[in-house]
Amino acid sequence: MDLFLFDALYIKQGVKYLAGIDEAGRGPLAGPVCAAAVILPPDAKINGLNDSKKLTAKKREFLFEEIKQKALAFSIELSDNKTIDDINILQAVFAAMRSAVLNLKIKPDLCLIDGNHKIAGLSLPQEAVIGGDAKSACIAAASILAKVTRDALMLEYAKIYPQYGFEKHKGYGTKMHIEAIRKFGACPIHRLSFNKVK
Numbered sequence: 001m002d003l004f005l006f007d008a009l010y011i012k013q014g015v016k017y018l019a020g021i022d023e024a025g026r027g028p029l030a031g032p033v034c035a036a037a038v039i040l041p042p043d044a045k046i047n048g049l050n051d052s053k054k055l056t057a058k059k060r061e062f063l064f065e066e067i068k069q070k071a072l073a074f075s076i077e078l079s080d081n082k083t084i085d086d087i088n089i090l091q092a093v094f095a096a097m098r099s100a101v102l103n104l105k106i107k108p109d110l111c112l113i114d115g116n117h118k119i120a121g122l123s124l125p126q127e128a129v130i131g132g133d134a135k136s137a138c139i140a141a142a143s144i145l146a147k148v149t150r151d152a153l154m155l156e157y158a159k160i161y162p163q164y165g166f167e168k169h170k171g172y173g174t175k176m177h178i179e180a181i182r183k184f185g186a187c188p189i190h191r192l193s194f195n196k197v198k
Helices: 003-012 057-070 081-087 090-100 137-160 173-184
Strands: 018-024 032-041 072-080 110-114 126-129
Touching: 003 018, 003 137, 018 090, 018 137, 032 090, 032 137, 057 137, 072 090, 072 110, 081 090, 110 137
Parallel strands: 018 110, 110 126
Antiparallel strands: 018 032, 032 072
C-alpha cells in the first residue's frame, strides 16, 4: 500500500492534523536516542519516501530537507545517554517522543507511533502502528528526520572521540566498537547501563 494512502484513510475519517512519531538510536551503546514528530499536509507528495532503514544515507539526507520544507510542522528531540542510564531506554524514548509531539507548532488530532507502544504520559489521542515506518507517510518522514539528525550528531562525536569509530557504526554494538570499549574504556557518551559497555 502507498504510504500516503495509509495516512489518507485517517484524513477521510476527519483527522485534520495527523502526526507521525518515530525514533532512531534505541539500540546503540553510545550517544542519544532521537525522536521526531511530523505533520504532513494531506496533499503532500514526497517521492521515494520510505522507512529510513530502507534508504541510502544520501537519499535520507535529500528527503530530510524536502520533509522539512513540505511539513506543516515538525519537531526533533533527544534523550542523552545520561537520561537513558537514569530512567532506562524505553522511558528515555518516551521522553524524547513526548517532547517532540508537545513542541510541534500545530497540536495534532491523532498521533501515529511506530512500534507496539503508545507514548506513556502523553494525553493526546494516539495509536501504535507496528512497522509504521514502512506503512505511514508521516511516520516514515519522522523516521528520516530522527535518523539523519542522530547520524549527523554521531559524526560530530566521532571527531571528539576518534578512537571508537563512531563515524562507521554510529554507536551500535559492532565488533569494532566493542573492541574499542575493551581497549579504551567508556567515553562520556557511552550508555553505562548497557551490558556490553559495563
